[in-house]
Amino acid sequence: MTGPKPPQPKPGQPEPGRPKRMHLAAHFPGVNNTTVWADPRSGSQIDFASFEHLARTAERGLFDFFFLAEGLRLREHKGRLHDLDVVGRPESLTVLHALAAVTGRLGLAATVNATFNEPYELARRFATLDHLSGGRAAWNVVTSSDAFTGENFRRGGYLDRADRYTRAAEFVAAARTLWDSWDPDGTPRPFAHHGRHFDIAGEFTLPRSPQGHPVVIQAGDSDEGREFAASSADVIFTRHGTLEAGRAFYADVKRRLATYGRSPDDLRIMPGVTVVLGDTSAEARERAEEIRWQQVSPQTALLTLEQIWGVDLSGYDPDGPLPEVDPVADPQLSQGRTRHGDSRATAEKWRALAQERGLSIRQTVIEASARQSFVGTPGEVAAELTEFVRRGAADGFILVPHLTPGGLDEFVDRVVPLLQERGAFRTAYEGDTLRSHLGLAEPVRKA
Numbered sequence: 001m002t003g004p005k006p007p008q009p010k011p012g013q014p015e016p017g018r019p020k021r022m023h024l025a026a027h028f029p030g031v032n033n034t035t036v037w038a039d040p041r042s043g044s045q046i047d048f049a050s051f052e053h054l055a056r057t058a059e060r061g062l063f064d065f066f067f068l069a070e071g072l073r074l075r076e077h078k079g080r081l082h083d084l085d086v087v088g089r090p091e092s093l094t095v096l097h098a099l100a101a102v103t104g105r106l107g108l109a110a111t112v113n114a115t116f117n118e119p120y121e122l123a124r125r126f127a128t129l130d131h132l133s134g135g136r137a138a139w140n141v142v143t144s145s146d147a148f149t150g151e152n153f154r155r156g157g158y159l160d161r162a163d164r165y166t167r168a169a170e171f172v173a174a175a176r177t178l179w180d181s182w183d184p185d186g187t188p189r190p191f192a193h194h195g196r197h198f199d200i201a202g203e204f205t206l207p208r209s210p211q212g213h214p215v216v217i218q219a220g221d222s223d224e225g226r227e228f229a230a231s232s233a234d235v236i237f238t239r240h241g242t243l244e245a246g247r248a249f250y251a252d253v254k255r256r257l258a259t260y261g262r263s264p265d266d267l268r269i270m271p272g273v274t275v276v277l278g279d280t281s282a283e284a285r286e287r288a289e290e291i292r293w294q295q296v297s298p299q300t301a302l303l304t305l306e307q308i309w310g311v312d313l314s315g316y317d318p319d320g321p322l323p324e325v326d327p328v329a330d331p332q333l334s335q336g337r338t339r340h341g342d343s344r345a346t347a348e349k350w351r352a353l354a355q356e357r358g359l360s361i362r363q364t365v366i367e368a369s370a371r372q373s374f375v376g377t378p379g380e381v382a383a384e385l386t387e388f389v390r391r392g393a394a395d396g397f398i399l400v401p402h403l404t405p406g407g408l409d410e411f412v413d414r415v416v417p418l419l420q421e422r423g424a425f426r427t428a429y430e431g432d433t434l435r436s437h438l439g440l441a442e443p444v445r446k447a
Contacts, residue, residue: 019386019389019390019422019423019424020389020390020424021423021424021425021426022385022386022389022394022395022396022397022419022424022425023064023268023270023395023396023397023437023438023439024061024062024063024064024396024397024398024399024416024425025058025063025064025065025066025067025107025109025270025396025397025398025399026054026055026057026058026063026065026066026067026398026399026401026408027067027069027272027398027399027400027401028050028051028054028066028067028068028069028404028405029054029400029401029402029403029404029405029407030045030068030069030071030089031045031071031089033295033296033300033304033369034274034295034400034402035295035402035403035404036291036294036295036402036403038294039294039402039403041403041406042403042404043404043405043406044404045088045089045404046088046090048095048098049405050404050405051095051098051099051405052099052102053405053406054066054401054404054405054406054407054408055099055102055103055106056102056103057405057406057408057409057412058106058408058412059103059104059105059106060412061408061411061412061416062416062425062426062427062428062429063106063107064106064107064396064434064437064438065106065107065108065109065136065138065215065434065437066096066099066103066106066107066108066109067109067111067140067217067237067398068092068095068096068109068110068111069092069111070089070092070110070111070112070113070140070142071089072113072116072144072149072152072153073148073149073151073152074089076148078306078312092110092111092112093110093112093125093126093129096108096109096110096129096133096137097128097129097132100129100132100133100136103136105136105429105432105437106136107136107137107138107215107434107437107438108129108133108136108137108138108434109137109138109139109140109215109217110126110129110137110138110139110140111140111142111219112139112140112141112142113142113143113144114141114142114143114167114168114171114172115143115144115150115164115167115168116144116149116150116152116153117171118198119171119174119175119178119193119198119200120178120200120202120204122139122171122175123174123175123178123179123204124178124204124205124206126139126175126214127178127179127204127206127209127214128206129214130209130210130211130214131206131209131210134210134432134433135209135210135211135432135433135434135435136211136433136434137209137211137214137215137434138214138215138216138217138234138235138434139214139215139216139217140217140218140219140237141168141171141172141216141217141218141228141232141233142219143164143165143167143168144164164224165224165225165227165228166196166197167197168228168232169228169231169232170195170196170197170198171197171198172216172232173193173195173232174193174195174198174200176213176443176446177191177192177193177446178191178193178204179204179208179209179212179213179214180208180213180443180445180446181203181204182204182206182207182208184208184445186207188203188204188207189203190202190203191203191204208445210432210433211433211434211435211436211442212435212442212443212445213443215234215235215434215435215438215440216232216233216234216235217233217234217235217236217237218232218233218235218236218237219236219237219238220236220238221238221239221240221249226252226253226256227256229253229267230253230256230257230259230260230262230267231259231260233267234266234267234268234435234438234440235267235268235269235270235438236253236267236268236269236270237270237271237272237398238269238270238271238272239271239272240271240393243387243388243391243393244393246271246388246393246394247391247392247393249269249393250269250392250393250394251392253267253269254267254269265439266440266441268395268396268438268439268440269394269395270394270395270396270397270398271394271397271398272397272398272399272400273373273374273397273398273399273400274373274374274399274400274401274402275373275374275375275381275399275411275415276288276291276373276374276375277376277377277378277381277410277411277414277415278375278376278377279377280377281376281377281380284375284376284377284380285375288373288375291402292366293366295366295402296362296365296366296369298318298319298362299318300365301318301361301362301365301366302314302316302318302361304365304369305322305323305361305365308327308343308346308347308350309323309325309327309328309343309347310327310328310343311323311325311327311328316361317360317361318360318361318362319360319361319362320360320361321354321360321361322347322350322351322354322361322364326344326347327343327344327346327347349368350364350368353367353368378414378415378418379418381415382415382418382419382422382424385397385415385419385424386419386422386424389424399411
């Protein structure tokens with residue numbers, strides 16, 4: 001006789017004695033200061049070949065998903081278009097439908113605004129992508145209270161900042177009602193959603209998609225964003241600078257899940273990070289320093305400072321000291337950008353940093369605005385990524401390369417095999433849908 005078989009780990013969970021498996025995703029380098037556009041290897045932001053290259057590389061590396069940002073209006077600074085926006089911003093879902101045809105397993109995530117769209121239309125578009133891709137669609141839900149962006153839409157910038165997340169939560173709930181509205185045998189049945197922001201009823205045009213619902217992603221670190229993620233999201237895209245900050249964020253968000261009848265395994269926390277590799281630690285640090293100086297040109301340094309100070313600083317020397325004048329509130333100086341925190345508090349923090357280290361304007365911007373990065377040899381980076389997951393600072397990572405479109409190649413070729421050797425990352429896709437990659441259960445259909 002044979003004894004009972006030992007319990008088998010769930011998909012995505014480690015075997016006994018092995019590290020917890022991490023999740024990896026790729027963010028397409030976009031119109032931001034992370035991307036080094038001056039590098040001769042940098043390609044087009046809008047050619048399909050660029051999207052295809054990065055997506056195929058991510059799939060070759062067995063990543064969970066490919067992630068596209070969104071821009072609904074070209075940003076302006078001092079009344080002129082922001083330099084990084086002149087290359088254009090394609091519509092994400094259109095690009096992902098094309099990528100569905102040239103990839104087979106990779107998840108496809110689009111950032112789409114819940115403030116300037118309607119549930120029926122957007123639920124239909126994502127359900128279509130989920131069907132055409134075989135269950136690989138994801139929606140990164142973002143919000144806006146920006147009247148500048150809203151000028152491009154019928155309802156304009158009417159939405160109060162305090163209402164952004166209440167509308168978004170109801171939007172997601174309405175979309176899920178639509179996705180659940182067909183019976184398992186493929187028979188449509190009427191749906192109805194009656195709420196503060198939406199009052200809709202009728203019949204949805206598509207049956208339930210291969211993974212039940214497209215995966216819902218939330219990007220945000222604010223208290224409101226954390227609460228929204230705990231109530232409604234499958235993945236939260238965040239940022240944090242240190243292991244301890246990551247552990248605090250992770251513990252806080254996971255703790256909130258119980259309020260909504262959810263378990264810690266119902267939400268994946270994936271910070272956006274950059275990686276710089278070298279054959280030696282010293283070489284990696286030197287490359288990272290060079291990249292940071294490329295990312296923050298003298299013009300970019302002054303522009304960044306102007307966004308905080310709220311005044312024209314074009315007469316200042318980027319290699320000179322920070323302004324002695326205090327910041328002023330001028331929302332018209334820079335429009336279409338997300339603002340984080342209190343400008344005066346940020347200025348005081350940056351002044352203290354500059355004074356402590358004797359930094360110029362450009363050096364201060366480089367030190368204060370750099371993303372969390374993993375810098376080192378492939379072995380060192382693999383070890384540090386594994387440690388972040390082991391110690392509860394993340395469930396995985398969304399990599400933000402500094403080059404378009406080849407910025408992911410080196411990581412896939414040199415770091416992924418080491419993660420696999422450690423047992424910290426998959427060696428093959430274990431399912432066909434994005435939910436299976438993330439180890440998330442299919443949503444229970446509401447009767």
